[in-house]
Every structure is written in C-alpha cells, then in structure tokens.
Amino acid sequence: MGETMNPKVLGIALSDISTGLIFYPDDEALTFPTVISKKKNEDAWVVGEEAYALALDGKGIITDKLLKLTRKNGIATIDGTRYKGRDILKLFFKEIIQVGMEKLYKEKPEEVVISLAGLDQNIMMDIREAFVGLGYQPNHIHIISKEESFIYFVLSLKKDIWNNRVGMFDLSDVSLTYYEMLANRNARKLFVSAESENMDEAFNLQILSNPSGAKLADKILTSVAEKVMDKKQFSAIFLTGQVFSEHDWAENFISFLCSRGRVYLDTNIFAKGAAFKGVDLANENSIYNIVATCEGRLKSDIYIDVVSGGKEAKIYLGKAGDFWNEPTTELLLVPDNSEIIDINVVSVDGKDKKNIPILLDFLPKRPIKTRRIFLKSSFLNNKIMNLEIADAGFGDMYPATDAKRNIEVSIWD
Template identity: 40%
Template sequence: MEGLLLGIDLCDDYSQISCFRPLDMEPEPVALGDDTSSGLIPTVICKKKGEDAWYIGEEAYRLALFGGGTMVDKLVKLVRKEGYATIEGVRYMAEDLLRIYLEKILELPKKKYGTEEIESLVFTVQDLEGHFLDKLIQVAESCKVARDTVHVLSHTESFIYYVISQKKDVWANQTCLLDLTEDGLHYYEMRVIRGRKPQVIEAEHEKLEESFSLDVLDTPAGEHLADTILTACADRLFKKKIISSVFLTGKGFMTSDWAPEFLKVACNRRKVFAGQHLFANGAAYVAFDLLQEDTAYPYICICEGRIRSTVSLYAVYGGRKEQVVLASAGSNWYEAKSSVEFIVDDTAMLDLTVAPVGSQRVEKVSISLDELPARPNKTTKIEVIVSFSDERCMTVRVVDKGFGELFPATGKVIRRDFFIS
C-alpha cells in the first residue's frame, strides 16, 4: 500500500486533513505551512489581483486584508446553494472554487509524503444532502481522484469510527462529544447495544440551542458566561447516564482553560479528551479500512448517513423460496443502490419487507404491477431498482424488461417513494 489514505473534514469555517499511516496504524494530521498546533485550515480562497494565482487559508486572509485580492469564504454553503462568486468580472461557480481549494489542500499530504497517488479518500461533512454529495464527488474527480476511491461520511459516523478505534475502555459505556465551532455547539452521543450479533452501534447528533459566539471568549466576562452555558448543557445532557468518555473538539476547545466549572462536571468519573482532527481522523481510519479484505469494524452502525432497516423481498430460486436483500441495515444510503431482475409469476403485487434493526416489528410495502403490459404468466421480466435520497427515504423503480423477442420490453417504469423506519 503506497498511495495516500486520507480523511478530510470539510466545514464552512475550517477544514482539516489527516493521513492514515499503516506502519503506525494511526492517522497523522497534516497542516498548512508550519502551524502544526491545530491543523485548522480556513475554508477560504483568494485570487490575487491581476494574476491567475490562488491562495487558501490564512494566506488568503492576509492577501485580502491588504487589498491584494478578492476572497471567497463559506465554500461549502456556496456549493450547497449552487451559488457563484464574481471576481474581476469573471463568474466562478461554487464547485470550481471548491475544486481549487481541494487541489490546494491535497497538495499538502502529497508534498509531505512524497507521492501523488491517492488510494483512498474519505470526506466527512456535517450534513449529508444528496445534491451536495453529488457535487463533492464530482469536484474530487475533477482533482483527478478516482470515483471508486471517494466516500463521504457524516460527522456522526466519523465520530463513531474514531471512538471505536480507541481502546475499549474508552467506549465501554456511552460516549459523548461536544463540538464547539463558529457554527454553534453540536452534541454527539454514542452507545453500543450488546447482546446482538453483529453488535449494533447507535449514535445521534443534535445542534444545541444553548450556544454562543466564539467572540465572547475574548473577555473574562464572556468566558464566564460561556462556562455557565456549557455547564448547564453538561448538567442536562449527562444526567442519569453512564458515560465512559467525553470528547471536546472544534475551535472553541483549542483551550479549555476558560471553562473550569464545565470541566468539573465533565471530569466527574469520566475520561475527558480534548483536541482537533477528531472527524478527519475518523474518516482516515475508514479510508484505510475500506481497502482491507476483512473490516476491523464488524458492527452495524445506525446514525446519520446509515440505513436503519433491511429491505428485502421473497422470490423462488431453484424451486425454493428465498429472501433477497435489496438494502441492508447499516449501509451507507448514498451508496446503497441495488438492482435485481425477476420473472413475474402469478402475482399483481410486489411485496417488500422492511425490518428495522433491533426490532421484532416488520413492515410491508407493496407496489401494484397493474401498470405493466398484460401478458401470459411467466412472460414478464422486471428489474427492481432500490435507491435512497437519505437514510429514511427509499425509492423503488420497477422496469418492464419484456420477455425476449416474443414480448419486447416497453421500458415502462413504475416508481414509488417510501418513508421507512
């Protein structure tokens, strides 16, 4: 394994990049310039006036501050809303600006480790929205990263993989994360449901209403106010829970000296870890694991970005009735597209079974086949295509494939959308 194994945490304020090192079996943060203290790379880009020269991060800030160029920030949000920026009379689409930014940060590990090859690249972002994911993968491809090497996780899932890559006593019980950024205060909670095979890991994310601007940390009075808010959050969130560990990340936790009362609550019979690159490191662990023959994570993960139910149907194969799985619980919804062909045998309905993980309750969803051309029994072949627009929204397409030359395919498509548990 000679190529780079990268995890990139892409956010509107700062981005971070980690490279998994197989010799050490650990991710290593990659910084911009000589500042290795945090590895936070501002997600901004600046074009130098009159030149086709682009700068990112703190260099972009400095160039714009002294009037040497035009800066564009919040690149992720700009891509999400399909925006653009006009610089020196030229319109640049958001994805073009993101491409330049991504090319620049990908140069960092290439230069550091002396290789151009990217063997596995895993992005992690706050929210998984289908159109944005399409754009992000297209941008990665335009940076000459092969499509089949690119994957995208939610922050919640990256948190899971980071935590379960640590020693087991760290996540023996529930594990929590507070991420304090310019965007606000985000809370994550993870628990392992034991007694099942494979084991199930559940994690949830919540953006807390109790938040504050990081600017308040510039004054002693503001620090006290922030500490009070954070302590109240901890009292509420940790109450009556058996929590093994608490993780603190985000620019707001570059130092925690301003929050002594909060730390008293957090450290009460719990391990507390503070640092950056948590999400990027989690993505880097996955970048390595995806290339292994056997995963180091034999769990079903239920969280943002993962399907919560197994979707299947029953069909006769070789004279026996068998269950055909179309989507498995714990699968990445963005990548969980399946296609299976069947011959219709004496039925006018397609019945799918939806089984939520960890539940005895089974739902059934049915699709009428009456819209297909009328033919004799066993002379209609159909293709059933299942895809998802998020972890709970499933689309099923039934395509008429006909039956050879006797009954040519019409291409008729029956589409149904379902909300699943």
Template identity: 25%
Template sequence: MAEAFYIGMDLCTDFTQMSYYNDITREPESISQLNNKETYMMPNILFYSRDTEHWYVGGEASEARFSEDGIIVDSLFENLQNTEPVEIAGKKYTYRELFLMMIKLHVDSFLYRYEQAVVRKLVISIQEYNKEIHQILSDLYKIMDVPEEAIEITSHMDSGLYYIFNQEQDLWVNSVALFDYNADGLDYYRIDISRNKKPEIITVIHEDYSSQMSLAKYGTDTHSMDNDFSRIADYEVKEAYISSVFLTGIGFSGKWMKKTTNVLCQGRRVFVGQNIYTKGACYRAVGGEYKEFYDRFFIETKENVLFDVGISLGDEKDTFVPVAEGGKQWYNTHGKVEVILDDTDKVGIVYRGRHTGTEARETVMIHGIPKRPNKTTKLSLSVEFENPTDGAIIIKDLGFGKLFPTTNKIYRKEFSIKNL
C-alpha cells in the same frame, strides 16, 4: 512508484482540517499548514497572485494576500447559491467552481510534499447532510482526476463514531459523551451501547443546546460560559454511566473550563481535540479493520437506514436477494442488481429490518414490455433514498441482447418504511 494516501477531510464553513493515514504508526496524523507547522486549521480562502499567476489556498493564501498583488476569494460557503460569475485574471468562474478548486488545492497542498503522491481514498466529513453541497462534491472526482469511488462524503456523526470506536475499548465500555461546540452553538451526542442483544446496538441520542450556548452570546465572558456549560454537563453525565467524554469544536479552544473540568473528570476520561472528525473520516477512508465496528454493532442514528431492500426470487426457498443493504447513512445507501424474469411479469419486493428480521412485501407489475420467450427479459433494479425511511426502487428493461432489444421503459416504485 507513486505513494498513495488515505485522507480524511473535515470540511467546515470557515476552516478545513485534514489527516492522512500513516502506514508505520497505523494511525491517522493531522496535516499542518505548509507555512505553519503548529496550525492544522486551514482557512477556506483562495488567493490569485497577479505577480506569480498562481493560486494559493488556506494559510498560504492568507500570507500571500499581504505580500503579493492579487485577488482574495473568501465566503465560498455563503456564496454557493450566488450565480453571478467572478472574473479573475480574465477568466470567469462560478462560486461552485471556486469551491471545488479550493478543496482540490487543500488536498494538493499536502500531496505536493511528496514525490508523485496521489489520493487512494478521500473521505470528506461535513456537519450533516446538505443536498447542495453533496451535489457539488459529486463532481469533485473529475477535477481531481481520480475514480468516482475514490471520494466519499460522510457526516460529523459518522466520523465521530469511526474515531471513538477505533480507540482503546476501555473508553467505550459504557456510554460515551461527545460535546461539539462550534460557531453555531453547542450540540451534545450520547452514544449508548446495548450489550444484552445480538448484534449489539449502538444508539446515538442528540441534544441541541445552541439556543442556550453560543459563542456570540458570551463574547469574552468565559466565566458565564463555564458556569452554563458545567450545568449542562452535570445534567447529561448523570443521565447515563459515561466512560469517556470527547470535546471538539472551536468553542473549546482556550483554557476557560474550570468548574466544568471538575464535573467532567469525576471517574471518567476527558479528551479535547479539534481533529476528531478528520481522523474519523481517515479511518473510514482506510476501511478494512477500521470498519469492523460497523459489522459488530447495529447502529441506530437519525441518518442511518435500518432495513435492507431486496427482491424475492419466488423459488421454493423464497430466496432473498439484497439490492441495497441498510446499516449506514441513507445518502450512502445504494445498490443495483440484474435479474432475468422466469415465466412471470412481476417482481416481488422485500423490505427486511436489519435488527428485527421483520419483513414487508409488495409486488411490482411489469407492464408494457413486448411478449418475449421465457427467460429473455432482463431487468436492472436499483434503489435510491430521499431520507432514512423513504425512497424508490428503479426498474429498467434491459431487453436481452440483440435478439430482444430494450424498450428503455423505466418503472419507479416509491416506498416509505417506518416500522420494521
């Protein structure tokens, strides 16, 4: 019987990290490079060997390029908009095709270590929403030959929350600090928990320090970097009572923090690791008990939808039927229901704040459908979001079987919900 894995992937510009869920330890475990057990950051490069007529990825590609005759393919992120085809071994590829091949090969390089291993769920974490990358990754399930729902895309912020709230509770009894120091600079996230309300509220505050701290700015001057970071850290940890601090990103590699260590370690626990996002994505892939914090807390981030979208059945109880439930990232907020009109040509739309319960309502008139007997018009309603507050409700006429064929009419009602 094939072994099925839950996999988390942190997909960055230059490197990819992966982890898998260990059923025995009940924890995500980082996946090392096949040819270097001490390295978990896999370069985002491909190499086609003319000698073996074989594709290599990551560390194996880096190694093979020096020992075999072939073609190296790198800068895949930077070339995603490049429409010029790349010809390799007599076959033409687009950079988008090579990008998807790279991701598949990263996963395959792990699966090949087990007999008949398959992907049960793959969650890919990227820094933040990117429309182009999301569109490209939407086709990944096809080349990986898995169900569409087996692959999901999330953000570093969401992965960070999954990781932090699946650690021991003592680490998040108060606010949590997350510093991310990557090639683009330093970002700071403070995760606050309001426990005097039900449900409890998680709020994420973001500060962009990239203009003050970047890897390019310091070069080898780690002394100045330590001084600048200690000043920023000292300011931020005094703004709230911090239980724990998490440091991630290539900027925190090396032992340059001396002054900063004294600042951060005063009465709080500090963790440094490059695998926070990949392990958080792995927790999300598993779901179940690992997503219970999303049920316990009301989570407010800049990417989460804070309201439900549904319809009113118009009955005596004014029954609310959700079409799309909020509480998660807007690009992962979807939903669809089917309804049968009962002596009406209207659909009552309801927007309900998840935390406040406050509602906003509007009515959509269904025009242009032939007159049919009562309860013989079926509609489908789905919701799509453009950002956390704006989106549209799509209403389609489904007809009613062979007796009353569909008109194929589609109605689009856009919405913008700012305060609920």
C-alpha cells in the same frame, strides 16, 4: 489499531468554517479556515490564513463559505471571471493538499476520505468530481458523515474507552452539536450506532473574550449537557473544536461531564476518524469488521420475500450499514399477488419491523403469475427509497408495454 500496512491516506474534515487535514499515520493535523483568495491579475490562489492576509493587503479577492456556495449551485465573480461553487471548492482542495504535502513532506495520497455533515447526492457528486479532476481514482475517493468519522476515531482507541456509551460535544462559532455513540457485539460483528443533534443554544464565540460572556457560555453548555445526557453514564466524553484547546472558561461544564464519565479533548477528531476509515478501506480485510448505522448509512435491512427454484428466500434491496448511495438492485419479478409487492423493513436490532405494500394497479391487468415486472431500487437517503417499476411483459403471450412508475417509499417515518 493493531498491526497493519501504512497506506497513503488523507483524512479531511470539511466545513464552511474550517477544514482539517491528517496524512496518516501522522497525528499532526493542519487546519485551514475554509476560504480561498485569488491573487489579483494572476492565475494563482492561496488558502486559509494566507488568503485572509492577501485580501487585507488588497492583493487578493477572497471567497468564503465554499461548501454553502457549492450546495446551492452558486456562482462567484472573481477578478472579472465567473466561477461555479464546485470549481472553487476544487481549487481549495488542490491548494490545501499541496500546502499539506509541502509542510509535512508527504507524497500524494492514494486514498482520500472526506468527512462532512449534511450528506446529499449533489454535494457528494461535486466533491467526488473535484477529486477526480485533481487526478484521484474514483474508487479511492470516499465521502462519509461526521457521525461515521466519529465512530472510526473512537474505535481506533482502547476498548475501555468505548465499552459503554460515548458522547461528544463539537463547538464552533456557528454551531454546537452533540454526538452519541453506542457499540454492541454479537457473535460475528460489532454493531455501532451514532447520532448527532444540532443544538439551538449555539453562541458566538466572541463572548468568551470577557469574563461575563465566558460565564454565560459555561452556563449554556452545562445546561445543554444536563439536557442531552440526562441520567446516562458514559465510558468516555470527548470535546472537539479549537475553542476547547483552552477550556478554563468551561469549569462547570467540564465538572458536570466528569461526573458522567472520563473526559478527553481532541481538536481534530473528524479528520483523524476520516483517516482511520481510509486505512480500513485500504486494507484487504477490514480492521474493525463493524456494521455502522449513522448518517450516510442505512439503519435497516430492506428485502423482498421470494420463491426461487422452489425455495423461499430473501432478496435484499439494502442492508443495515450499507452506504445509502451505493445499493442499486435490478430485478425481474413475477408477483404471486398480481396487485401488490411487499417490501419488508427490519431495524438493525430486529426489534422494529414494517411491511410496505407497493400497489401495481398502474400495470396492465393480467392473470396471476403472468405479470412480469422490472424493478429497480435505489436510495435517496437513509430514510427514503426510490422504486422504478415497469411492465416487462410475459413472452409472446403478453408483450411489454410502456407502463411504468417511479415510487418514493418512506422506510421509516
């Protein structure tokens, strides 16, 4: 990564199965099953393997699938008290960070980056509020996708590892996910894209406990690799997930991967990538200087052509690489065409372009260039933009009315 300061950064990889922690600059990761137990008749909580042990002894009440519980706004009744899912998740964060600080002799982190799959506004708000409630500053809490943490992990390595396509297989007891990353440099910036695909061929890891099951698992993974990798060549292929720490059972799978590129194993890629992202954010100037397009990031430039001060210009509603939950633009516009505003969409490589006409027929009829509108744009995800359009009137000649509309716009089909 080169020379940089050593900020106090915590990278967290969160899922319903396990949660990994990295306190930068350490390479040592702590991994916890994503479960929590409340000690019976006490206001005390334990997490991970200790939570399982407490429940097995009959001294604790265990709660699992914390992410799922939070996503569905669920309630858990524990020791006679009802807890919201997001409150239990907050307790879990508190306990794992405390355990991590004690085991690794660390101080409270200043920058926290949480990596998870399936970003949406509600889960991001719940996680952010949990950390604010634990005393962290809102502008030092960052939530990114697993695809983005994969990008930052790979870019932290030597360039010859990512000078071509990079693949990764993430295997757990509930899922098999394939990731692929590609970097392209222009004169000023490094453009990096990452995508992932959840494979239907996921299997229960218990089948690895006997030779015939292990042989079947090897066959499944080899078949999946042949399908998703096709004839492409890779500068590197990564395996992640605790199950790969012992990989003798996957002989044919790994042999196939080696025919496509160098193969590496790291069971804590997402937590490490989250930590590297945090270091980048903590620096005054970006270490990587990239435009990342992945889950959580816009993959296109979205803009309106305008004339301002007699000169043609573009007003961007969002740019490729922007986090979709952040760009909010408010404008006062006087459309040349009183019935339409044209939204332009251009892919990050400039090859795909799209024009989206937004009809203004719900606004009062007025002569051309006397219809002034208020426009506010925001993004629901990296494919859907929300436009709030309202009549702003035109001085004393045409007072503003209550006419307004919210319009969801599909950026790409």
